[in-house]
Amino acid sequence: METDQDKTPQSLSAKFESFAYLTVRDRLPTILTKVIDTIHRNKNSFFEEHGEEGVSAEKRAISFLSKLRNELQTDKPVLPLTDEAEDAAAWNEYIHRQQDLMENKQPVSWFKSPWLYVECYMYRRIQEALWLPPICDFDVFKEAKTQSFFESQQATISLCTYLRDLLTGVDKLTENQLFDAFLKFLQVSLWGNKCDLSISAGQDNSQKSSPIDSLADLQRFILVDDSDKVWSALMALQGSVGTEKSGARVDIVLDNSGFELVTDLVLADFLISVGQAKEVRFHGKCFPWFVSDVTKKDFHWTISQTMASNHRQMSACGVQWKRFLKEGVWSYHDHQFWTLPNEFCDMRADAADLYSTLQASDLILFKGDLNYRKLTGDRDWEHTVPFGRALRGFHPAPLCSLRTLKANVQVGLQSDQGEKLTSQEPDWMTVGKYGIVQFFCPP
Ligand SMILES: O=P(O)(O)OC[C@@]1(O)O[C@H](CO)[C@@H](O)[C@@H]1O
Ligand SMILES: [Mn+2]
Numbered sequence: 001m002e003t004d005q006d007k008t009p010q011s012l013s014a015k016f017e018s019f020a021y022l023t024v025r026d027r028l029p030t031i032l033t034k035v036i037d038t039i040h041r042n043k044n045s046f047f048e049e050h051g052e053e054g055v056s057a058e059k060r061a062i063s064f065l066s067k068l069r070n071e072l073q074t075d076k077p078v079l080p081l082t083d084e085a086e087d088a089a090a091w092n093e094y095i096h097r098q099q100d101l102m103e104n105k106q107p108v109s110w111f112k113s114p115w116l117y118v119e120c121y122m123y124r125r126i127q128e129a130l131w132l133p134p135i136c137d138f139d140v141f142k143e144a145k146t147q148s149f150f151e152s153q154q155a156t157i158s159l160c161t162y163l164r165d166l167l168t169g170v171d172k173l174t175e176n177q178l179f180d181a182f183l184k185f186l187q188v189s190l191w192g193n194k195c196d197l198s199i200s201a202g203q204d205n206s207q208k209s210s211p212i213d214s215l216a217d218l219q220r221f222i223l224v225d226d227s228d229k230v231w232s233a234l235m236a237l238q239g240s241v242g243t244e245k246s247g248a249r250v251d252i253v254l255d256n257s258g259f260e261l262v263t264d265l266v267l268a269d270f271l272i273s274v275g276q277a278k279e280v281r282f283h284g285k286c287f288p289w290f291v292s293d294v295t296k297k298d299f300h301w302t303i304s305q306t307m308a309s310n311h312r313q314m315s316a317c318g319v320q321w322k323r324f325l326k327e328g329v330w331s332y333h334d335h336q337f338w339t340l341p342n343e344f345c346d347m348r349a350d351a352a353d354l355y356s357t358l359q360a361s362d363l364i365l366f367k368g369d370l371n372y373r374k375l376t377g378d379r380d381w382e383h384t385v386p387f388g389r390a391l392r393g394f395h396p397a398p399l400c401s402l403r404t405l406k407a408n409v410q411v412g413l414q415s416d417q418g419e420k421l422t423s424q425e426p427d428w429m430t431v432g433k434y435g436i437v438q439f440f441c442p443p
Contacts, residue, residue, distance in 0.1 A: 008392065009380040011114035012408065019408050019430045020115035024072070028122055031291065032069040035126055035140045036062055042138070050134040057135045064129040068122075077107035078121060083131040087286075087336040090350070091124060094341060116378035119290075120341035127287050141288045145298055148195060148258030149305065156262050156306070158210045159188065161313040163266050167273050178274060183227055185267045187215050190222070190402040190435050192263030193255060193368045195292075211263070218435070223421075224412055226400065226439035233363050233398045233441065234276045247278035248362035251397075253338070254284045254299075255368030256292040261302050264367060265321055272329055279329055281361070286334045290370055299332050333357075343377040345392040358396035366399060369406040372436075375399075376409050383418030385411045387440050395442035404435045412438055 014024035039061050046054030071079070080092045098108040098117055110118050130136055139145075149156075166173075166181055173181070188211045237248040250271060252264055264282075271277035284294040294302075303325070307318025324330035337351035348355045358364055366375060376390040388395070390411040408429040410418065421428040428434055 008377070009382075011116065012378050012380060013113065013115050014111040014118070021111070024110055024115065024118060028119065029069055029073055032065060032072070032122070032126075036065050036069075038140050038143065039065070039138075046135055046138075053134055057130075057132060060132070061129045061135065065126065068125050068129070072110045072122070075109050075111040077109050078113065078118065081124065081128055083128045085127070085131060087124075087340065090336070090340055091121075114378065116343070116373055117341045120339070123289050124339065139288045139295070139297070141291050142298075145257040145292055148292065149262075149302060152195070152259035152262065155211050155259060157309075157311050157314050158212065159262065159266050160306070160311070160317040162212050163270060164313045164316055167270075170274055173274075179231055181270065181274075182231055182276070184212060184215060185263075185270045186227055186230065186402070186437065187218070187222075188212065189260075189263040189267045189365075189367070190437060191215075191218055191404065192260035193402065193404045193435070194432055195256060195259045221434045222437060223405075223410070223417065223434050224436040224438045227437050229439040229441070230363065230400050230437065233439075234271075237362055238275070247275055249279045249281070249360065250277045251281045251283060251358060251361040251364045253364060253366045253371055254282055254294045255371060257294045257298040257302065258292060260292075260367070261294055261298070262306070265303070265306075266317070268330065269317065269320060269324070272324060279331075280324075282330065282332045283338060284332060284334050285339050286336055287339060289339055293370075296332060296334060342374070343392075344374045344394045345377060347394060347396075355396055361397040364397050364399040366401045367403070369403050372401050372403040373407050373409060375401060376411055378407070378409055381409060381411045383410055383413040384415055387412040387438050391440060395440060398439070398441040400437060400439040402435075402437055404432050405429045406432050410436070412436075 012018065012020045014021040039058055043055065043058050046058050048054075050057070070076075078095060078098070080095060081088045094117070095108055098113055101114075102108060102112070106112060126140065130138055130140070163185075191211065191214070234248050234250075237246060250268070252268060254261065254264060268277075268280040268282070272280060282294075282299065284296060284299055286295070288295060303318055303321045305318070307315055307322055309315045309318065321330070325332075335351065335354045337347060337354050340350070342350055347358075366372065375394065376387075377392065379390070381390050387401075405428070410429055421434075425431070
């Protein structure tokens with residue numbers, strides 16, 4: 001018999017007066033308007049590249065997206081996808097699952113269905129608008145991602161310099177000093193997640209100050225800090241003194257391009273260079289997603305740009321990263337599951353191949369807010385519910401979420417911690433000022 005303890009709470013949704021409601025009402029239409037504008041501004045280049053066919057594709061996409069914006073704003077039923085991309089069947093099957101969850105057989109719609117689902121669906125519909133050639137490879141968010149990378153140049157330079165200087169004297173570091181450096185790179189990667197472009201509806205959100213220098217001031221905003229457990233998980237895979245170090249396989253499920261990606265690459269470089277990891281596998285998105293998420297093109301573009309920098313230390317990082325890729329120490333992977341609307345507890349059944357790949361990992365780092373929403377199912381959990389319970393059976397390997405809070409779901413807090421935060425700062429879960437390093441190890 002199901003007890004209260006076992007019940008899974010309901011999904012966050014725009015049907016409740018909430019951050020979800022404000023996102024669907026205000027932020028999503030703003031993003032769609034920017035997408036339409038970007039496509040329109042690129043009309044001439046579509047013409048130059050593809051002639052009249054490019055112009056017709058531009059018109060078709062704009063009319064499709066204007067219709068989509070209207071469907072959203074008037075809470076129309078969610079429509080099945082009509083393109084023939086590989087994931088279309090999975091998306092269309094998911095509508096039926098959502099339909100079964102609706103009360104009184106109401107249609108699945110923007111303001112009545114789970115927020116996680118409709119928000120993901122919007123990005124997939126943008127992809128549908130561009131599905132037909134010749135503009136199917138156009139990344140509507142590329143400009144914003146590129147701008148965010150360039151605007152964070154100073155921060156990137158200072159981070160790359162810090163890393164290369166540290167690695168020059170790495171042999172002389174004591175274990176405590178290594179741990180201290182690990183904490184720094186882990187936290188820089190955590191706070192790198194402040195720089196997503198979806199929360200700001202595409203507005204500049206880049207890193208301007210020196211990332212390492214800001215860490216001490218930010219420490220008090222880390223609500224759950226399991227960094228020592230992450231370190232122990234990595235250390236457990238080291239050979240004992242005198243034996244050859246084996247090192248871990250670390251998987252990083254990436255989030256945003258721009259400065260956040262740089263912080264992830266720096267962390268991965270550190271882990272490999274000090275022998276904490278023998279392999280890092282990066283996981284990104286198959287198509288442009290939540291404005292700033294990393295695609296394969298963004299990943300390689302970022303490394304090439306870093307390599308091409310005029311700054312010696314930054315360029316040295318880029319060269320090293322290219323080498324890691326060439327040697328297979330680093331690799332980039334994508335899978336359609338990352339751009340489906342599913343909670344991660346569905347992965348074992350719905351993407352068994354990905355689940356078993358992740359089972360071979362020693363540590364999975366999940367970057368960012370959306371990954372946390374999918375880890376916890378984007379549900380209305382009590383804050384004191386243990387992280388392991390909110391994962392609902394998703395534990396392919398030891399995992400850790402590095403996330404700044406931008407959506408109102410947070411589990412694994414101490415009793416009263418959530419209430420205290422709410423009384424001091426009612427918007428603590430959505431202002432992007434707090435962060436977590438939250439670890440879970442399967443039993
Ligand atoms: O996953 P990320 O990049 O950290 O954040 C994505 C995000 O900005 O998008 C949603 C709002 O539209 C929120 O879940 C979250 O704040
Ligand atoms: Mn993102």
